[in-house]
Amino acid sequence: xxxxxxxxxxxxxxxxxxxxxxxxxxxxxxxxxxxxxxxxxxxxxxxxxxxxxxxxxxxxxxxxxxxxxxxxxxxxxxxxxxxxxxxxxxxxxxxxxxxxxxxxxxxxxxxxxxxxx
Amino acid sequence: xxxxxxxxxxxxxxxxxxxxxxxxxxxxxxxxxxxxxxxxxxxxxxxxxxxxxxxxxxxxxxxxxxxxxxxxxxxxxxxxxxxxxxxxxxxxxxxxxxxxxxxxxxxxx
Numbered sequence: 746x747x748x749x750x751x752x753x754x755x756x757x758x759x760x761x762x763x764x765x766x767x768x769x770x771x772x773x774x775x776x777x778x779x780x781x782x783x784x785x786x787x788x789x790x791x792x793x794x795x796x797x798x799x800x801x802x803x804x805x806x807x808x809x810x811x812x813x814x815x816x817x818x819x820x821x822x823x824x825x826x827x828x829x830x831x832x833x834x835x836x837x838x839x840x841x842x843x844x845x846x847x848x849x850x851x852x853x854x855x856x857x858x859x860x861x862x
Numbered sequence: 863x864x865x866x867x868x869x870x871x872x873x874x875x876x877x878x879x880x881x882x883x884x885x886x887x888x889x890x891x892x893x894x895x896x897x898x899x900x901x902x903x904x905x906x907x908x909x910x911x912x913x914x915x916x917x918x919x920x921x922x923x924x925x926x927x928x929x930x931x932x933x934x935x936x937x938x939x940x941x942x943x944x945x946x947x948x949x950x951x952x953x954x955x956x957x958x959x960x961x962x963x964x965x966x967x968x969x970x971x
Binding site: 749751777779781786787788789790791794836838840842849850851852853854855856858 | 904963
């Protein structure tokens with residue numbers, strides 16, 4: 746199946762600093778990428794949807810100035826958590842949607858564990 | 863807002879038992895997906911159901927999409943410890959997925 750990678754897999758940063766997470770579709774072109782966050786033992790909450798070359802669409806309650814999303818190419822999207830605080834500590838998962846066969850499918854990355862101290 | 867409710871939220875059973883997880887919504891979805899997620903990893907797609915009433919089988923797992931495309935169920939026969947994980951259903955509309963709350967399954971040997 747199609748592969749989506751995330752980098753880094755885990756990161757620890759100090760409060761007030763910014764952290765960038767990369768999401769790459771390795772063997773297909775992702776017309777749309779989604780960013781989710783997941784707290785322990787909870788489900789995935791959609792943060793934003795990004796289409797290549799256009800601004801991301803954020804879900805209600807997600808601060809677009811705090812969670813900067815860039816989808817500069819059909820294989821790369823980045824999520825930057827600006828001025829991180831301990832409450833931003835979470836598991837961030839991206840998914841990429843593209844045509845890998847007769848239909849468009851969505852594939853998930855392995856996630857990035859962010860810990861803000 | 864499209865909400866998906868999964869039940870039960872937690873399930874702990876012995877190896878060899880059968881179980882069913884339910885995913886219910888008041889919204890109609892163009893398709894519904896089931897995922898399995900292990901701790902510290904991203905969700906892995908198990909199946910996509912598209913047609914109302916559709917039934918799909920994946921070895922010991924049976925997935926059913928409700929006739930009205932608002933609900934779905936996942937049935938596991940003769941559960942094994944390797945089935946342990948978080949099971950998520952996701953309703954899809956216009957290319958966007960809405961996830962259920964998840965069911966944490968523990969299968970004891």
